[in-house]
Amino acid sequence: MLEGLEIKWLMSFKAVYESLSFKLAAEKLHVPSSNVSRHVALLEAHLNVRLLQRTTRKMHPTVAGTMLYESLTPNLVAIEGALIEASFGSDTVKGHLSVVMPDLPFMAGIVAEFAALHPQIQLSCDTQLNPKEGLVDGIDVVISFSRGKLQDSGWVAKELLRWRSCVVVSPQLLGSDEPQLTLSEILKKPCITTHSVLQGKPWRFKNNIQLNVQSRFKVNSGHMAKAAAIKGIGFALLPLHACESELESGQLVKVTLDQEPEDLVLNAFYAGRKHLPAKIKHFVEFLQTEIAKLE
Numbered sequence: 001m002l003e004g005l006e007i008k009w010l011m012s013f014k015a016v017y018e019s020l021s022f023k024l025a026a027e028k029l030h031v032p033s034s035n036v037s038r039h040v041a042l043l044e045a046h047l048n049v050r051l052l053q054r055t056t057r058k059m060h061p062t063v064a065g066t067m068l069y070e071s072l073t074p075n076l077v078a079i080e081g082a083l084i085e086a087s088f089g090s091d092t093v094k095g096h097l098s099v100v101m102p103d104l105p106f107m108a109g110i111v112a113e114f115a116a117l118h119p120q121i122q123l124s125c126d127t128q129l130n131p132k133e134g135l136v137d138g139i140d141v142v143i144s145f146s147r148g149k150l151q152d153s154g155w156v157a158k159e160l161l162r163w164r165s166c167v168v169v170s171p172q173l174l175g176s177d178e179p180q181l182t183l184s185e186i187l188k189k190p191c192i193t194t195h196s197v198l199q200g201k202p203w204r205f206k207n208n209i210q211l212n213v214q215s216r217f218k219v220n221s222g223h224m225a226k227a228a229a230i231k232g233i234g235f236a237l238l239p240l241h242a243c244e245s246e247l248e249s250g251q252l253v254k255v256t257l258d259q260e261p262e263d264l265v266l267n268a269f270y271a272g273r274k275h276l277p278a279k280i281k282h283f284v285e286f287l288q289t290e291i292a293k294l295e
Helices: 007-019 022-029 033-047 065-089 105-117 224-228 240-249 278-292
Strands: 052-053 060-062 096-103 119-128 141-147 155-163 165-169 190-194 203-205 210-211 216-220 235-239 253-257 264-271
Touching: 007 022, 007 033, 007 052, 007 216, 022 033, 033 165, 060 065, 096 105, 096 203, 105 119, 105 278, 141 278, 155 240, 155 278, 165 224, 165 240, 190 224, 216 224, 224 235, 235 240, 264 278
Parallel strands: 096 119, 096 141, 190 216, 190 235
Antiparallel strands: 052 060, 141 264, 155 264, 165 235, 165 253, 203 210
16 A cells, blocks of 8 residues: 555645645645645545545545544654654755744845855745734744743744833923823823734833833834824834934934833744754854844
8 A cells, every 4th residue: 555655645635634725735835736636636546535525615524534634644743753853963954944024124134145055945934023823833933023021832032133112202292291201101191002013912111010001003013103103193112223313303202211111122933842953043043143243
């Protein structure tokens, strides 16, 4: 039964079974959908049994397909683990590297430089500010922002860059008041918050303090938050470097508070593994080294 059977047929079947779509399976495997369809057809012909019932509208596994999947999956995972273990004998940076990251101008050149230095890497980069948890399955590295203590997600976090933050406001919104407030006073002021970045969390301050500020203006962009603050829409919590010129010109005023805002941190997250693949190890180390040169 094993004679003539190819493991790529089994991998394609597993991917189709899990997604119930040749297209989605092909995207996951990074191969043409026609290849996936052919692999499943060859596997069914080899076993002489229908594994997946498909129509023009939907697909569902047969009893035989479910039995094969349930028996097959642990073995494929074990095989993949064995291959990964064997590959650690080499420190060659190669293979497919899947990354999710914000669309930051300074990061573009760094990622491109890494790909140029390692021609055996096939890099897929999806630019998102707020990657959803269900969308990071199969991703090697997720780069995202955080403030304050990180939640335990099972991922390893490596800090790439840290920015001091401050609360700012336009002179017209501040009026004749002194730019010195307590956190309880900030709660009574109109503020600008994120829509979903940082999971839409409240403003965070040192000593693990969270502030659920009032907001009618929620955005996923520091540039938009700063523009809104300049227009007097609300107080904004921004990285200090991002509003230095506006503070110098008087378009914005820095507010002194009785607690210091948490820093904005850019982290690289990857799955905690006993042995880290060379492609991930070298990529994260390269990011840290190159970003350190920018500071």
